[in-house]
Amino acid sequence: MMKGRIKIISSKNYKDIAYGGSIAAFLALVIYVMFFSGADWSLFKEQFLNFEKMEGRYHIFVSPLLLVLKISFYSCFWATAIGLSMAIIRNYNNMFLNGIITAYIVLFRSIPAMVLVVLVYFTLPYVGLNLVSTNSVIASLSLLFSAYTTEIFRSGINSVDRAQVDAAKSLGIGSLQSMRWVILPQALRVIIPPLTSVLIDILKTTSIAYVVGVPELIARARQMEGVIGSVTPLIFVSFLYFLIILPVVIFSSRLEKRSRRWSKS
Amino acid sequence: MDGAFDIDEIRYIFFNMQVMEGQWGLLFSGLWMTVKIAVVAIIASTALGLLVSILRLKGNAFTNALLIGYLEFCRATPIVVALIVVYFGLPFLNITFSPFQSAVIVIVFVHAAYIGEAFRSGILAINIAQSEAAQSLGLTQLQTYRYILVPQAFRIVLPTLSNQWTGIIKDTSICTILAITELLKAAQIVAAWKANPTPLVMSTLLYLLILIPLTIFTMKLERKAGLKK
Numbered sequence: 211m212m213k214g215r216i217k218i219i220s221s222k223n224y225k226d227i228a229y230g231g232s233i234a235a236f237l238a239l240v241i242y243v244m245f246f247s248g249a250d251w252s253l254f255k256e257q258f259l260n261f262e263k264m265e266g267r268y269h270i271f272v273s274p275l276l277l278v279l280k281i282s283f284y285s286c287f288w289a290t291a292i293g294l295s296m297a298i299i300r301n302y303n304n305m306f307l308n309g310i311i312t313a314y315i316v317l318f319r320s321i322p323a324m325v326l327v328v329l330v331y332f333t334l335p336y337v338g339l340n341l342v343s344t345n346s347v348i349a350s351l352s353l354l355f356s357a358y359t360t361e362i363f364r365s366g367i368n369s370v371d372r373a374q375v376d377a378a379k380s381l382g383i384g385s386l387q388s389m390r391w392v393i394l395p396q397a398l399r400v401i402i403p404p405l406t407s408v409l410i411d412i413l414k415t416t417s418i419a420y421v422v423g424v425p426e427l428i429a430r431a432r433q434m435e436g437v438i439g440s441v442t443p444l445i446f447v448s449f450l451y452f453l454i455i456l457p458v459v460i461f462s463s464r465l466e467k468r469s470r471r472w473s474k475s
Numbered sequence: 476m477d478g479a480f481d482i483d484e485i486r487y488i489f490f491n492m493q494v495m496e497g498q499w500g501l502l503f504s505g506l507w508m509t510v511k512i513a514v515v516a517i518i519a520s521t522a523l524g525l526l527v528s529i530l531r532l533k534g535n536a537f538t539n540a541l542l543i544g545y546l547e548f549c550r551a552t553p554i555v556v557a558l559i560v561v562y563f564g565l566p567f568l569n570i571t572f573s574p575f576q577s578a579v580i581v582i583v584f585v586h587a588a589y590i591g592e593a594f595r596s597g598i599l600a601i602n603i604a605q606s607e608a609a610q611s612l613g614l615t616q617l618q619t620y621r622y623i624l625v626p627q628a629f630r631i632v633l634p635t636l637s638n639q640w641t642g643i644i645k646d647t648s649i650c651t652i653l654a655i656t657e658l659l660k661a662a663q664i665v666a667a668w669k670a671n672p673t674p675l676v677m678s679t680l681l682y683l684l685i686l687i688p689l690t691i692f693t694m695k696l697e698r699k700a701g702l703k704k
Contacts, residue, residue: 229535229537232534232535232537232538233537236537253567253569254568257568258564258567316694317687319641320641320682320683320690321645321682321683321686322644322645322648322659322686323645323648323649324645324648324649324651325659325678328663329672332663332666333672336488336671337485337488365701410550413553414552414554417553417555417556421651428556428559435563441560441564444563445560445564448556448560451551451552451553451556452551452552455553456551459550460547463547
């Protein structure tokens, strides 16, 4: 008993064992799945990676791809615009307006994206407000994400030293002007990293447009799936989504790392 | 829109209780399904996330690369796409999951990555002296995590965690694209049948009834955590 406790394994040795062990375990898993689990790989290739059937059909995905980018761009624009203006209004510390904005934030942070999109698209026509499905998605995403951007802008504005604002005031710079020329440029450092993660969320959430019949990537893929009798279009589309979002993800995690370094120093 | 809104008309369209008569049963069974998915997913993804974070902290370069890949994959994959691939794609390979299973699998898989990252940063935020002290007291690695690090990390990551939990409850509504009658789907069924949006409004109110308290709770926790810094 005691012997076991006293026995010293150097930490380097232990790490080597763990390293080798995890690689071996992973390889064993891969080999098992590939050869012994009974999975039918010809079936996998035929159903999931059947690019021969896709030939000559790739152009179909161009317009849905542009549509996805368009929806994300407009939602991002409106979310940023609404968020920024609400953050500036909050900065005036008007009790009444603050209450309204807080209620807005709580409401749109709580409501699921899917529910809002369905609600906007299927209920507004009853009061005579017919939105094109694309626009209803843009409207819902802007409302939803402006709740997040408001908080991001507010915390950015709060991060700027109070003395800067006072100095601007003493120089006779108006409040909006000091916001534009003094506070926002400095707040941007704090604002940009979380803003990119909102951009990622918007890009991901556009896929919800599928339920209200927007002719976007997934809808097209599912149509094509029925035509050619293979899930390959779906795999292709998920790969496309991945391809759009991954650069933003990598960019954003880099920014986050950098901003963490800034806040430490 | 033509003319001014008539309050009676709005009540007739959006809050028509006659439409809801006899339909509450379906709506509440939908709510029950939503709660079931959410509870299972919350428990499983928190447990898996904790496991992922400990693997990240204890692992070597190889497992770290694997887990970072997993995290980036989850960050870059929309849940709708993942759900459709799992539910409509995998049956082509003779792997069939029920709608409930695929909903839970996808939500847990995606959210565990985020929760794992949160736990990792929480555990890293604890002073290194604590685990050194635990080691010098003769606690094993497992005991250190069980009694020293994880309980403290829980308190640190609680704002992020409750945010993720809210996100999980919100994401259950995406499962409406599967053949599963959760709250939103139930409401859509009734709304289509009665040709009136009241069920949709009611289901939204039910969602808000659950989610608004959670959001306020999260915001309070966030504010508290912000003040401590």
